[in-house]
Amino acid sequence: MSTLKPEATPPVNGTLPRQRRTYAIGELARMFEVTPRTIRFYEQEGLLAPERRGQTRIYHEKDRVRLKLTLRGKRLGFSLAEIREVIEMYDAMPDGNARQLKRLLEILADKRHNMERQLEDIRLMQRELDDVEARARDVLGRLDQDPPSH
Amino acid sequence: MSTLKPEATPPVNGTLPRQRRTYAIGELARMFEVTPRTIRFYEQEGLLAPERRGQTRIYHEKDRVRLKLTLRGKRLGFSLAEIREVIEMYDAMPDGNARQLKRLLEILADKRHNMERQLEDIRLMQRELDDVEARARDVLGRLDQDPPSH
DNA sequence: GACGACGTTGACGTTAACGTAAAGTGCTTG
DNA sequence: CAAGCACTTTACGTTAACGTCAACGTCGTC
Numbered sequence: 001m002s003t004l005k006p007e008a009t010p011p012v013n014g015t016l017p018r019q020r021r022t023y024a025i026g027e028l029a030r031m032f033e034v035t036p037r038t039i040r041f042y043e044q045e046g047l048l049a050p051e052r053r054g055q056t057r058i059y060h061e062k063d064r065v066r067l068k069l070t071l072r073g074k075r076l077g078f079s080l081a082e083i084r085e086v087i088e089m090y091d092a093m094p095d096g097n098a099r100q101l102k103r104l105l106e107i108l109a110d111k112r113h114n115m116e117r118q119l120e121d122i123r124l125m126q127r128e129l130d131d132v133e134a135r136a137r138d139v140l141g142r143l144d145q146d147p148p149s150h
Numbered sequence: 151m152s153t154l155k156p157e158a159t160p161p162v163n164g165t166l167p168r169q170r171r172t173y174a175i176g177e178l179a180r181m182f183e184v185t186p187r188t189i190r191f192y193e194q195e196g197l198l199a200p201e202r203r204g205q206t207r208i209y210h211e212k213d214r215v216r217l218k219l220t221l222r223g224k225r226l227g228f229s230l231a232e233i234r235e236v237i238e239m240y241d242a243m244p245d246g247n248a249r250q251l252k253r254l255l256e257i258l259a260d261k262r263h264n265m266e267r268q269l270e271d272i273r274l275m276q277r278e279l280d281d282v283e284a285r286a287r288d289v290l291g292r293l294d295q296d297p298p299s300h
Numbered sequence: 301g302a303c304g305a306c307g308t309t310g311a312c313g314t315t316a317a318c319g320t321a322a323a324g325t326g327c328t329t330g
Numbered sequence: 331c332a333a334g335c336a337c338t339t340t341a342c343g344t345t346a347a348c349g350t351c352a353a354c355g356t357c358g359t360c
Contacts, residue, residue: 093286098293098294105287108279108282115275118225122265125265126262126265129261132240132258137255139243
């Protein structure tokens with residue numbers, strides 16, 4: 001990111017520039033501002049399945065994306081178990097039976113509903129914040145022009 | 151909500167219709183679909199401070215609003231400690247000093263920033279869901295017209 | 301070849317947010 | 331007045347999501 005290697009001319013082919021295909025656990029951890037412990041824990045919970053080179057874990061683009069999605073899900077209040085459920089069903093999709101797929105659609109509809117409510121919550125909360133901020137500024141202004149006798 | 155009491159003519163005065171000013175803990179719990187234990191816990195954590203009639207707690211409109219805001223905050227991923235901090239500062243606002251008020255504004259800005267990110271997260275997540283759903287429907291359709299030999 | 305940075309596997313600790321169970325109080329209703 | 335129901339406090343239990351620590355292996359490099 002801050003290393004100034006000229007990198008020659010960037011490959012202008014149609015596919016993604018596969019310049020840096022793998023990551024070590026520490027790299028990934030710094031990228032997303034989590035600890036390696038967290039990443040290992042997510043693997044233990046079935047959210048990641050990195051390659052192994054001997055003992056050490058090797059993360060590819062796919063794993064990085066999964067981690068990103070996982071963390072986004074977490075910020076939205078989903079539990080790791082919920083996230084795993086979706087990920088597992090997504091992976092099993094191609095040869096999943098109809099029942100499983102319909103179950104997946106149900107789950108997705110549920111998440112969607114959840115996020116609709118969150119959107120509404122955010123709008124309401126933003127109004128509250130606006131309100132509180134206005135009052136605070138009001139009081140502050142009054143303090144400025146009429147400082148407390150104390 | 152579904153009780154069909156005629157209620158006489160609703161009071162058409164300017165202020166709020168003060169028909170039902172207080173609530174018992176169980177009532178409030180049912181209203182918000184939480185347990186009484188949760189409500190007591192929130193009190194213990196300094197989020198509520200209901201009146202007492204002898205031993206038992208009496209909740210007023212103000213308490214109900216606080217509980218509503220608290221639960222909304224929780225759905226947005228705020229911790230009870232964070233919520234309490236804002237509530238406390240809000241209560242102490244009228245006679246808060248400038249430093250406290252500025253601190254409050256900082257906190258509010260922070261929450262706001264948080265929610266901007268959440269909005270973005272939700273938009274991204276909704277796209278993911280759209281994508282996953284489309285794939286699922288695709289596979290499902292294929293299953294319908296060409297059932298698996300199994 | 302010692303050192304430091306990074307990686308690994310257990311295993312136990314910690315925190316938030318309640319759940320649950322015990323034991324008692326107070327009203328009102330048959 | 332006994333039963334039942336809602337409320338109370340106290341206290342210990344539980345779960346999720348990691349943190350922390352020990353003990354060890356593996357590089358690169360000075």
